[in-house]
Amino acid sequence: MTYLELKNVSKAFAGVDVVHDFSLDIEKGTLVSFLGPSGCGKTTTLRMIAGFEQLDDGSIQLDGNDITGVPPNRRDIGMVFQAYALFPNKTVRDNISFGLRMKKTPKNEIRKKVDTVLEMVRLQETADRYPHQLSGGQQQRIALARALAVQPRVLLLDEPLSALDAGVRVALRGEIRRIQSELAITTVYVTHDQEEALSISDKVVVMNKGIIQQVGTPEEIYRAPQTRFVATFIGTANQFLGTASGRDSVVCKNIKLLAEGVENFRDGEEVVALVRPENIHVQSELPQQRNDWNAIPGVVETITFHGAVTRLGVNTGGQRIVADVTVANTKPVALNQKIWLLFPMSACQVMAAKE
Amino acid sequence: MKDLRKTNRESAKKMHRPRWQAFFIGLFLFYMLLPILSTYVFSVATRWDRTILPEGYTLQFYARAAGASYFTSTLRNSLILSLATVLVSLIIIVPTVYWVHMRLTSAQPLIELLMILPFGIPTVVLALALVQVYNFAPLARSPFLLIGAVVVYSMPFMYRPVSNALQAIDSHTLTEAGQSLGANIVQILAEVVIPNILPGILSGSLLVFSTVFAEYTLTSLIVGARFKTFPLLLLEYTRINGNVAAAFSVISFTIAWLVSMMILWVGTTGKATSPEALRAR
Numbered sequence: 181m182t183y184l185e186l187k188n189v190s191k192a193f194a195g196v197d198v199v200h201d202f203s204l205d206i207e208k209g210t211l212v213s214f215l216g217p218s219g220c221g222k223t224t225t226l227r228m229i230a231g232f233e234q235l236d237d238g239s240i241q242l243d244g245n246d247i248t249g250v251p252p253n254r255r256d257i258g259m260v261f262q263a264y265a266l267f268p269n270k271t272v273r274d275n276i277s278f279g280l281r282m283k284k285t286p287k288n289e290i291r292k293k294v295d296t297v298l299e300m301v302r303l304q305e306t307a308d309r310y311p312h313q314l315s316g317g318q319q320q321r322i323a324l325a326r327a328l329a330v331q332p333r334v335l336l337l338d339e340p341l342s343a344l345d346a347g348v349r350v351a352l353r354g355e356i357r358r359i360q361s362e363l364a365i366t367t368v369y370v371t372h373d374q375e376e377a378l379s380i381s382d383k384v385v386v387m388n389k390g391i392i393q394q395v396g397t398p399e400e401i402y403r404a405p406q407t408r409f410v411a412t413f414i415g416t417a418n419q420f421l422g423t424a425s426g427r428d429s430v431v432c433k434n435i436k437l438l439a440e441g442v443e444n445f446r447d448g449e450e451v452v453a454l455v456r457p458e459n460i461h462v463q464s465e466l467p468q469q470r471n472d473w474n475a476i477p478g479v480v481e482t483i484t485f486h487g488a489v490t491r492l493g494v495n496t497g498g499q500r501i502v503a504d505v506t507v508a509n510t511k512p513v514a515l516n517q518k519i520w521l522l523f524p525m526s527a528c529q530v531m532a533a534k535e
Numbered sequence: 536m537k538d539l540r541k542t543n544r545e546s547a548k549k550m551h552r553p554r555w556q557a558f559f560i561g562l563f564l565f566y567m568l569l570p571i572l573s574t575y576v577f578s579v580a581t582r583w584d585r586t587i588l589p590e591g592y593t594l595q596f597y598a599r600a601a602g603a604s605y606f607t608s609t610l611r612n613s614l615i616l617s618l619a620t621v622l623v624s625l626i627i628i629v630p631t632v633y634w635v636h637m638r639l640t641s642a643q644p645l646i647e648l649l650m651i652l653p654f655g656i657p658t659v660v661l662a663l664a665l666v667q668v669y670n671f672a673p674l675a676r677s678p679f680l681l682i683g684a685v686v687v688y689s690m691p692f693m694y695r696p697v698s699n700a701l702q703a704i705d706s707h708t709l710t711e712a713g714q715s716l717g718a719n720i721v722q723i724l725a726e727v728v729i730p731n732i733l734p735g736i737l738s739g740s741l742l743v744f745s746t747v748f749a750e751y752t753l754t755s756l757i758v759g760a761r762f763k764t765f766p767l768l769l770l771e772y773t774r775i776n777g778n779v780a781a782a783f784s785v786i787s788f789t790i791a792w793l794v795s796m797m798i799l800w801v802g803t804t805g806k807a808t809s810p811e812a813l814r815a816r
Binding site: 230231232251252253254256257258259261263265266267268269278279282283323326327330336 | 708717718722727730
């Protein structure tokens, strides 16, 4: 059931379109991420939902009511900021009770609610401290507790983890997801970190230049990208520029690839075939070829160790291809070694060359 | 061994620096304090023109100062003028600066320019212009006109610290955080913004208070004898008796200093706040 609905929302700053004709339905209790490079309009969209920016066009509905013109303090929408934005003059307890006091909640109830949310973020012992006495991760957890204490209808998180260390970031995003699921609170999460978006979201909205590129589950976004931008922004993808040929092949400069999705293009139309590095198998000799597999010979130019995988940079007659191999399933490869790159037709996706 | 010698040399170098610092700090203090100290000594000296130190000491000039007609009334007038100016400045400047920071960032350069104007216009010109423009009752040559004038004159002293404090606390995000928690702009100002820029507000208030307490030109030209303030009385006495004038100066310092302490005290003990939290960052 649609709970939060953005209809044809547009916004321009000084004549430059920042968000263009943005329409999105968000279901109750789900966590939706806005993902995209900086300047893609994700934060502006979030700020329009919060009421901090006015819409140039379109409308926003929450639970069936139009909230487009409602001031931010009457929207009942909580927000967590990148810079935490805790009130420096107030203790943790006073920070969290601020929203409840604004709602004229009775005192004993405030106390109970503050204790509950502090327990939820596991920081009961910090109640009497000031924000500057907490670490960045703790401050952001308190900011989350403060936003949740008033039981908002929607929770907005604006790059909440960007200012934190890598370790804290991973731990805290798990925490955010756990609390969000427990409370089943409708949440919009803005991030430029694809791993973050993929790992915690029910749905991901990939944006670029103010336009939605794709909306889908993390799996869909990763496995079945619909545009070249999505394919290259999420994860790594080898790109083969060429022209469509027949029902299943792409003719590139010096090779012909078998690919899926070619039937959607006219013969001779410019397309790009995309293959993820982890779908490429590396073999030292050409095995018995199966007819729905691509096989490209090449020379290993670089070997980069990434821990779980080793990434090979392979020169294949001018085009550089990266392939990920795991120690477990590949024989050791040496620099300048001649190898074969193999990948099935199903791992090779075709889309329009234009972004 | 080599390393040890090197570190020794380095620490010796470091040892030298404080001596230079001490010299310059000493020079600065001497420059700043000498006039004040000599005023203090002059106010209790019987005769001090033939010897390095005064020939004798007396409190009689303080007695004469306190006994002077107008002593209490000018003191009262000066206090009224200074406190009223601080109050009006606070009411006008704090919300304006906040508003410009939040919503009218494009107006910032204009405000900056306006804040330099009082330094650019000679006080005499300002006073005469005001007297000519506001030549009607009840403003003409009244204390109200004077308060208005000194508010303008002392505006930069309030604006600068308040504006800096607002910049230091990221008032934008704090305001939005308050809004998202259901607070209106008055509640946010009272509970979040003002407590966090209190150091700026206090130093602005102190600067305005001490500037206005010692103000002479505007007072003399706009109201003159109708609303005599302490500096006017002081100047009168420099022509009558230098020692009494020095005693007046000392009294004036002391009052300005006491009121400053009071403003600081009221500002910092009003609520249980952590001084660390109030530090600008």
